[in-house]
Amino acid sequence: MSTYVLVPGAWLGGWVWEPVAAPLRERGHAVHPLTLPGLSDRSTGAAEVGLEDHVEDVVTVLEDRDLRDVVLLGHSYAGLVAGMVADRAPDRVAHTVFLDANVPVDGASMVDGWSAAGQELVRASIAGHDGLWPAPDPEDFAGHDLTDEQVADLLARSTGHPGRTLLEPASLTRPLEQLSATFVVCTLPDGPEQRPHVEALRGTWEFVELETGHWPMVSAPEQLAAVLDRIGG
Numbered sequence: 001m002s003t004y005v006l007v008p009g010a011w012l013g014g015w016v017w018e019p020v021a022a023p024l025r026e027r028g029h030a031v032h033p034l035t036l037p038g039l040s041d042r043s044t045g046a047a048e049v050g051l052e053d054h055v056e057d058v059v060t061v062l063e064d065r066d067l068r069d070v071v072l073l074g075h076s077y078a079g080l081v082a083g084m085v086a087d088r089a090p091d092r093v094a095h096t097v098f099l100d101a102n103v104p105v106d107g108a109s110m111v112d113g114w115s116a117a118g119q120e121l122v123r124a125s126i127a128g129h130d131g132l133w134p135a136p137d138p139e140d141f142a143g144h145d146l147t148d149e150q151v152a153d154l155l156a157r158s159t160g161h162p163g164r165t166l167l168e169p170a171s172l173t174r175p176l177e178q179l180s181a182t183f184v185v186c187t188l189p190d191g192p193e194q195r196p197h198v199e200a201l202r203g204t205w206e207f208v209e210l211e212t213g214h215w216p217m218v219s220a221p222e223q224l225a226a227v228l229d230r231i232g233g
Contacts, residue, residue, distance in 0.1 A: 001027070001028040001029045001030065001232075002029050002030070002069075002071055002232030002233065003029070003030040003031075003032070003067055003068075003069065003070050003071065004024060004029060004030070004031045004032065004070070004071045004072075004073065004228060004232065005032045005034060005058070005061070005062070005067065005070050005071070005072045005073070006020065006021070006031065006032065006033045006034065006073050006075075006217075007034050007036065007058060007072070007073060007074045007075065007078040007081055007082055008033075008034070008035070008036070008039075008075055008078060009074075009075040009076025009077045009078045009079075009101070010076060010077040010078075010133060010161040011039070011133075011135045011136065011158040011159060011160070011161050012039065012040070012075075012154075012157075012158060013035040013039055013040025013041065013042075013157070013159075014033035014034050014035040014040070015033075015035075015040065015157060016033075016154075016157075016215075016217055016218065017031075017033035017217055018033070019217060019218065019221035020217045020221045020224050020225050020228070021033055023221065023222055023225040024225050024228060024229065027225075027229055029229070029232060032061070032065070032067070034057075034058065034061060036049075036054045036057060036058075036078070036081070037049045037053050037054065037057050037162075038053075038161070038162040038165075039159055039161065039162070040157070040159055043159050043160075046131070046132055046159075046160065046161075046162045047130055047131030047132060047162065047163065047164070048131075048162075048164070049162035049164060049165065050162070050164040050165055050168045051080060051081070051084075051109075051164070051165045051168040051169075051170065052168065052171075053165075054078075054081045054165060055081055055084045055085055055088070058072075058081060058082075058085045059085055059088060059089055062085070062089055062092045062093075063092075067092060068091070068092050068094075069092075069094040070092055070093050070094060070095075071094065071095045071096075071097060071228065071231060071232050072085060072086055072093045072095070072096050072097070073096075073097040073098075073099055073228070074096070074097070074098060074099065074101050075099040075100065075101060075217065076099070076100060076101055076102065076214065077101075077102060077110060077161070077165070077166070078101065079098040079099070079101025079102040079103050079104070080101075080102050080103070080104045080110055080165075080170055082096050082097075082098065082101070083096065083098070083103050083104040083170075083172070083176060083179070084104050084170060084171065084172065086179050086181075087104075087172050087173055087174060087176075087179070088173070094180065095180045095181065095182070095231060095232075096179050096180070096181040096182075097181070097182050097183075097184060097228065097231060098181060098182070098183045098184065099184045099186075099216070099217075099224075100184060100185060100186040100214050100216070101183070103176060103183075103197065103198055103201070104170035104171075104172055104176070105170060105197055106169075106170060106171060106172040107169050107170070107171075108169055108170060109166060109167050109168055109169050109170070110165070110166045110167075110170075111123075111166050111167065112169075113195055113197075122166065123167070126163030126166070126167075129160060129163075131162070131163045131164070132160030132161060132162065132163055133160060133161040133162075133163050133166060134160050135155070135158035135159060135160060135161070136154075136155075136158070138151060138155060141154065141155075141213075141215075143188065143189035143213065144188060144189065144212075144213025144214050144215060144219065145188050145212045145213040145219040145220065146213060146215065146218060146219050150218050150219065153218075154215070154218065176201065177201065177204045179205075181201075181205045181206070182205060182206040182207075182208060182231055183198065183201065183205050183206070183207050183208070184207075184208050184209075184210055184216075184224075184227060185207060185208070185209050185210070186209075186210050186212055186213055186214050186216055187209050187210065187211050187212075188211065188212055188213045189213065206231075208227055210223055210224065210227065
């Protein structure tokens, strides 16, 4: 059986993985859902938390729990974290899953690939919310295959995301092509266009499509668990 470490994206905590963790555990796998510093029940001092803090936190979990041959998953923002952790801890991470995620680019922040207007907007939003990227509005979840009840739960439990993590550059010691990895594309609402540096990885990494929205751990947990079960072997 396999060991999975599941890292949530922006605004979310480890709680969001329970619908996926349960079927994986029923299949006999070990599952470790994480909450990153500055989020959910770890929100104290969130404005001071940076990308390196998130990476170091996950590496510490791997070491403290002596986890090896791990399938490490990063959702959305946390693709940056998962990619950097896999780069730094190859003796512990066997395979990395990027779930509708950002991927790290050495020397670039998450927002560097955004338009100038988009960068200005997010920087202003962070500055206006005491260093946090505020959680989404209800309309941001529209079209993502979520029920009204699921949207309400996400809104109620989401917290502001540490803004520094979006603005600090990623750091890698080797090309991403050297990682054993799977990129899961969520095709709703419109089949998002991937950035060129992600598309360039097709043919090197496995690409898998899920016909659901950006939060598949909520909208399609059984399907996601089946994909992960196959990847873990």
